Amino acid sequence: MNRRLSLFNVTSLVLGFAFLYLPILLLVIYSFNASRLVTVWGGFSTQWYGALFRNQALMEAAWVTLRIALLSATIATVLGTLAALALTRYGRFPGRTLFTGMVYAPMVMPEVITGLSLLLFFVAIDLDRGFWTITLAHTTLTMCFVTVVVQSRLMTFDRSLEEAAMDLGAPPLRTFFTVTLPLIAPSIVAGFLLAFTLSMDDLVIASFNAGPGATTLPIKIYSQVRLGLSPEVNAASAILIGIVTLGVIAATLISKRSALRSSKEAH
Amino acid sequence: MRRAFAPWSDPAAKPLIRFENVTKRFGDAVAVDHLSLNIFEKEFFCLLGPSGCGKTTLMRMLAGFETPSEGAITLGNQNLAGVPPYRRPVNMMFQSYALFPHMSVEKNIAFGLKQDGLPKDQIADRVGEMLRLVQLEKLARRYPSQLSGGQRQRVALARALAKKPKLLLLDEPLGALDKKLREETQFELMDIQHELGMTFVVVTHDQEEAMTMADRIAVMDHGRIVQVATPGEIYEQPKTRFIAEFVGDVNILEGHVQGLENGLWRVKTPSAAEPLTIDDPDEVLNSGQAVAIAVRPEKMVIQRDPPPPGTRNVLTGEVWDIGYLGDWTVYRVKLATGEILRVTRANASRFVENPIDWDEQVFVTFAPDAAVILAE
Amino acid sequence: MVERSLTRCLAAGLVPLVPFLWLCVLFLVPFLIVLKISLSDPAVAQPPYTPVFDWSDIAGFFSQLDFENFGLLVEDDLYFRAVLSSVRIAAVSTLLLLLVGFPIAYGMARAPERHRSLLVALVILPFWTSFLIRIYAWIAILKPEGLLTQALMGIGLISEPLDILNTETAVYVGIVYAYLPFMVLPLYATLEKMDDTLLEAALDLGSTPWRSFWTITVPLAMPGIVAGSLLCFIPAVGEFVIPDLLGGSETLMIGRQLWSEFFSNRDWPLASAVAILLLLLLVVPIVIYRDVEARRVEARP
Numbered sequence: 001m002n003r004r005l006s007l008f009n010v011t012s013l014v015l016g017f018a019f020l021y022l023p024i025l026l027l028v029i030y031s032f033n034a035s036r037l038v039t040v041w042g043g044f045s046t047q048w049y050g051a052l053f054r055n056q057a058l059m060e061a062a063w064v065t066l067r068i069a070l071l072s073a074t075i076a077t078v079l080g081t082l083a084a085l086a087l088t089r090y091g092r093f094p095g096r097t098l099f100t101g102m103v104y105a106p107m108v109m110p111e112v113i114t115g116l117s118l119l120l121f122f123v124a125i126d127l128d129r130g131f132w133t134i135t136l137a138h139t140t141l142t143m144c145f146v147t148v149v150v151q152s153r154l155m156t157f158d159r160s161l162e163e164a165a166m167d168l169g170a171p172p173l174r175t176f177f178t179v180t181l182p183l184i185a186p187s188i189v190a191g192f193l194l195a196f197t198l199s200m201d202d203l204v205i206a207s208f209n210a211g212p213g214a215t216t217l218p219i220k221i222y223s224q225v226r227l228g229l230s231p232e233v234n235a236a237s238a239i240l241i242g243i244v245t246l247g248v249i250a251a252t253l254i255s256k257r258s259a260l261r262s263s264k265e266a267h
Numbered sequence: 268m269r270r271a272f273a274p275w276s277d278p279a280a281k282p283l284i285r286f287e288n289v290t291k292r293f294g295d296a297v298a299v300d301h302l303s304l305n306i307f308e309k310e311f312f313c314l315l316g317p318s319g320c321g322k323t324t325l326m327r328m329l330a331g332f333e334t335p336s337e338g339a340i341t342l343g344n345q346n347l348a349g350v351p352p353y354r355r356p357v358n359m360m361f362q363s364y365a366l367f368p369h370m371s372v373e374k375n376i377a378f379g380l381k382q383d384g385l386p387k388d389q390i391a392d393r394v395g396e397m398l399r400l401v402q403l404e405k406l407a408r409r410y411p412s413q414l415s416g417g418q419r420q421r422v423a424l425a426r427a428l429a430k431k432p433k434l435l436l437l438d439e440p441l442g443a444l445d446k447k448l449r450e451e452t453q454f455e456l457m458d459i460q461h462e463l464g465m466t467f468v469v470v471t472h473d474q475e476e477a478m479t480m481a482d483r484i485a486v487m488d489h490g491r492i493v494q495v496a497t498p499g500e501i502y503e504q505p506k507t508r509f510i511a512e513f514v515g516d517v518n519i520l521e522g523h524v525q526g527l528e529n530g531l532w533r534v535k536t537p538s539a540a541e542p543l544t545i546d547d548p549d550e551v552l553n554s555g556q557a558v559a560i561a562v563r564p565e566k567m568v569i570q571r572d573p574p575p576p577g578t579r580n581v582l583t584g585e586v587w588d589i590g591y592l593g594d595w596t597v598y599r600v601k602l603a604t605g606e607i608l609r610v611t612r613a614n615a616s617r618f619v620e621n622p623i624d625w626d627e628q629v630f631v632t633f634a635p636d637a638a639v640i641l642a643e
Numbered sequence: 644m645v646e647r648s649l650t651r652c653l654a655a656g657l658v659p660l661v662p663f664l665w666l667c668v669l670f671l672v673p674f675l676i677v678l679k680i681s682l683s684d685p686a687v688a689q690p691p692y693t694p695v696f697d698w699s700d701i702a703g704f705f706s707q708l709d710f711e712n713f714g715l716l717v718e719d720d721l722y723f724r725a726v727l728s729s730v731r732i733a734a735v736s737t738l739l740l741l742l743v744g745f746p747i748a749y750g751m752a753r754a755p756e757r758h759r760s761l762l763v764a765l766v767i768l769p770f771w772t773s774f775l776i777r778i779y780a781w782i783a784i785l786k787p788e789g790l791l792t793q794a795l796m797g798i799g800l801i802s803e804p805l806d807i808l809n810t811e812t813a814v815y816v817g818i819v820y821a822y823l824p825f826m827v828l829p830l831y832a833t834l835e836k837m838d839d840t841l842l843e844a845a846l847d848l849g850s851t852p853w854r855s856f857w858t859i860t861v862p863l864a865m866p867g868i869v870a871g872s873l874l875c876f877i878p879a880v881g882e883f884v885i886p887d888l889l890g891g892s893e894t895l896m897i898g899r900q901l902w903s904e905f906f907s908n909r910d911w912p913l914a915s916a917v918a919i920l921l922l923l924l925l926v927v928p929i930v931i932y933r934d935v936e937a938r939r940v941e942a943r944p
Contacts, residue, residue, distance in 0.1 A: 009753050012746030013762070019743075020769050020823060023780035026790060030783065039783050039790055079662045086659030093659060102666040104936075108929045110881020112898045113677070113918045116905060120680055120915070121673035140669040143662065163332055164365035166352040168379030168430065175353075178378075182369045201773045204883055208905075218775050225779050225888060229786075237776040244771045252764060 024241060031234035038229035048235040058220055065200055065217040072138035073195035080146025081188055088154040106144045114141060115208030129211030137209045142195035149194060153187035186255060274307040275483060283308040283466055289338035291324050298324040300490035311460050313477040314470045316487035322470045326436050330359045358432040362439040364423035366411040372422050373407040379430045397425040417448050437469045441476055453479045474514045486510050508641050511561040518608050520560040524552045531635055534560060538604050544579045546635035557643045564611040566637035569598050570630050571623055582631045586623060600631055681712055681915035712916035726924060729897040733879035736818040737872050740826040743819055748830035770824045778817055778888050785813050809891025817885040826871040833867030873932040881921055897921050
């Protein structure tokens with residue numbers, strides 16, 4: 001089969017990707033702007049990066065955000081993987097419909113509702129708002145995404161591989177750890193990364209559940225942005241974008257290598 | 268020498284596997300229906316049937332992935348009920364091969380041995396032995412995705428053989444291979460089975476494969492076994508019309524029994540002017556009973572000149588199609604009744620003078636002992 | 644043997660039980676609390692509501708529940724207008740997303756196979772960078788004297804500065820930009836699977852390219868169109884960040900209303916009532932989405 005790109009296809013691709021990437025590119029370029037006015041070019045400078053690292057409050061918020069993201073993504077990965085196994089391997093069990101509903105609902109529910117309901121819950125059980133409430137909230141939200149990612153991998157999983165392991169003498173639990181887990185590991189990693197990013201990125205749910213003790217980076221950035229453009233925020237954004245880009249490139253390289261191996265798994 | 272092997276005809280022989288009145292239901296669907304079967308040690312046994320006939324379910328019950336709804340399966344002296352797959356002395360070669368994609372060839376082969384907790388050096392020896400057996404020594408470190416289809420098939424075989432199971436199950440072992448490779452591998456499988464003295468149970472839908480390899484074939488249909496016999500018996504003495512049509516090509520002529528004459532059955536059929544004479548003395552038939560006469564294409568003779576008077580079983584028709592296959596030529600002959608007969612002729616010589624051509628009027632004959640009578 | 648299988652049963656039961664309980668405690672219970680509080684009275688206190696609930700007084704609990712807050716939502720047409728405008732903005736955005744996303748997904752599906760995974764990665768990549776930052780980037784572009792005005796005036800297309808920021812147009816731009824991956828990926832997934840020979844067959848049978856597009860490509864891409872549209876429409880209705888940062892004060896959206904009831908007016912019962920209202924608004928599309936999703940998953944081999 002010979003698919004050819006028409007001029008229309010090429011144009012829409014070029015315009016589409018320009019639309020996706022130009023704003024980010026401009027943001028990064030203007031983070032090196034010497035002028036305080038974000039939209040007027042005043043020459044090259046890295047002064048805002050210096051200012052950023054001297055901004056104690058911002059750095060503290062970044063550290064809190066990172067810790068919350070790591071912790072909540074780890075718990076969410078464990079819970080989400082268990083949930084995915086429950087949904088694909090346990091057939092019908094009592095409460096399955098409710099379970100499925102609770103997995104899907106947080107993903108499609110507006111964040112304002114999730115944030116509000118969790119806050120009211122924490123108030124009701126008299127839990128002080130701060131690091132732990134945000135972590136619990138993020139774990140709950142992101143475990144659903146992990147579930148869906150791992151579940152979709154488990155659904156395409158060739159069950160005869162597990163049968164082969166058992167046929168060769170491996171009991172169910174050992175089959176899981178020697179065959180199933182290594183093969184679904186890429187999807188679990190992907191789920192973890194997704195959970196981590198969502199937690200790092202979340203403003204709305206964190207705003208509801210943050211307390212005086214803990215402010216996250218998105219909350220800090222948001223309050224600065226509300227006051228107007230700030231070159232420091234540009235610099236912070238550029239750094240975050242840089243980290244994500246490197247991370248995605250690394251992940252792509254790793255998954256390419258493992259994809260080579262598992263691509264022929266089906267046959 | 269192998270033909271002398273026939274424990275199934277020895278009443279004193281003790282079967283290795285016994286299915287006793289086994290039924291398997293999935294919801295309302297009956298996959299295996301009150302089935303009893305004996306398989307003997309060192310036998311190469313084929314389960315043959317169209318897809319959905321229950322042969323795979325039967326095999327999966329042996330492996331332990333399905334449990335019978337009713338009845339019992341015994342292996343040696345052990346009742347297999349409640350024994351999980353990982354405790355059965357049975358190994359299986361999967362249709363998809365089910366090679367672990369994250370393990371190299373040697374790790375795949377070593378997997379079952381590791382589960383038994385064998386010491387490392389013994390595992391290594393055994394893996395080396397298996398690799399030699401399937402001639403893959405050079406590919407030990409490769410991953411399944413780096414192998415060709417034929418090589419993967421060998422790894423799957425080596426992995427299943429590594430534990431020296433009492434019984435090896437093979438689910439469509441050659442299904443994914445191309446025709447040439449399939450033929451070679453058939454003979455290799457037979458050699459390996461003979462060499463290791465193991466019992467093989469093969470599931471296949473390919474009758475040629477079953478005919479080539481098996482000591483005995485069980486033909487299955489709708490969850491039941493229709494006939495268990497050697498390949499020769501299945502082909503030459505099919506019990507039912509289903510088997511005659513499923514295994515090989517066959518011409519079926521329908522008619523009614525007229526009676527027995529000198530030990531030969533006379534059958535009146537609209538397809539031929541004279542009643543047919545069939546030598547099938549084992550059949551017990553009544554006069555007037557509706558029967559089907561099955562004649563294999565290669566047992567029919569096609570000729571242009573009228574046969575001498577008194578020749579038995581003469582059919583006349585017109586050549587409808589000619590297919591030249593190199594070793595054989597296939598003639599499709601249309602009878603006056605509209606039925607189409609398939610007649611094959613071996614191309615024994617390179618040149619034939621004045622060969623039979625399209626649209627010619629021809630005579631088709633067959634010997635009384637070439638046909639089988641199947642009660643309808 | 645019995646003991647072994649008992650421990651195995653327990654271990655096996657824990658797999659669904661742990662995440663199930665987690666979701667019950669941290670999703671279901673909070674949700675029920677919202678429902679309860681939406682039926683309570685506001686109070687100047689900490690927390691700022693009177694919990695109309697006392698375990699010892701079940702009858703009293705039911706008698707004290709009232710629909711006062713919901714009455715308020717109906718009386719004050721601010722909420723009604725917010726709902727309407729949320730749905731309108733989400734619907735228009737979804738349409739725009741389809742218009743922008745389809746050509747991109749189509750181009751990706753027709754690109755040479757070796758480039759496709761790179762293109763998919765490029766569509767996903769922005770999603771991994773902060774949502775807030777991506778919206779923030781548009782402020783500098785859209786504001787008066789911003790980069791867009793500078794660029795357009797630079798090439799002489801306009802003479803007056805554009806005033807887009809703090810209008811609904813800016814909200815559309817923001818939603819289309821932020822949600823584009825959610826539209827492109829489902830579309831691409833269906834278009835990529837489409838057999839090219841179908842189009843060739845249509846052309847061979849005398850259908851023009853334009854007709855073939857509407858009679859072959861679009862119907863076959865329908866699952867992707869529906870999934871992508873719902874995936875964009877549902878969160879867009881409840882969107883807070885985009886209208887808050889780009890929409891200015893006149894853009895009325897229900898998610899934003901909830902936020903301000905909660906943080907500015909500190910009327911938690913009313914905020915809860917708004918949350919329930921917003922959820923009711925989304926029940927239908929969410930149910931459809933789940934249905935579509937379930938069918939999509941089942942359709943897989």
